[in-house]
Amino acid sequence: MAQSNSGSSNTLLVPQATAGLNQLKYEVAQELGIAIPQDGYQGNMTTKDNGSIGGYITRHLVQIAEQQLAGK
Template sequence: MANNTLLVPQANAALDQMKYEAAQELGIAIPQDGYQGNMTTKDNGSIGGNITRRLVQLAEQQLAGK
């Protein structure tokens, strides 16, 4: 029961792309089938933290007018 509903459903593809880019930068392999249940909590948390940092950085740049 995920409560993380996207306000803009079209953003799902962009978030997935960010997930794969973040994992690649961190050297974490995401299974080809997309199922992350067998990945460690540390790896999933690292990917999520990296995505959050990127989203905050993008928002700061938008607010600064860049």
């Protein structure tokens, strides 16, 4: 998710989506009861917590895409 991480191989197809994805990350973390440090650095978080956030975001984005394809 973090575009500022120079070691990241993930590239967004729509760079303007960065703010929305970051907001979604914080909302999902809050729903799951996981605290993301204020500075945004997730390197000290557990792999389980980061994986939970990423998995939930993926499920959510797939749900949105399915709804759009179904015309809802």
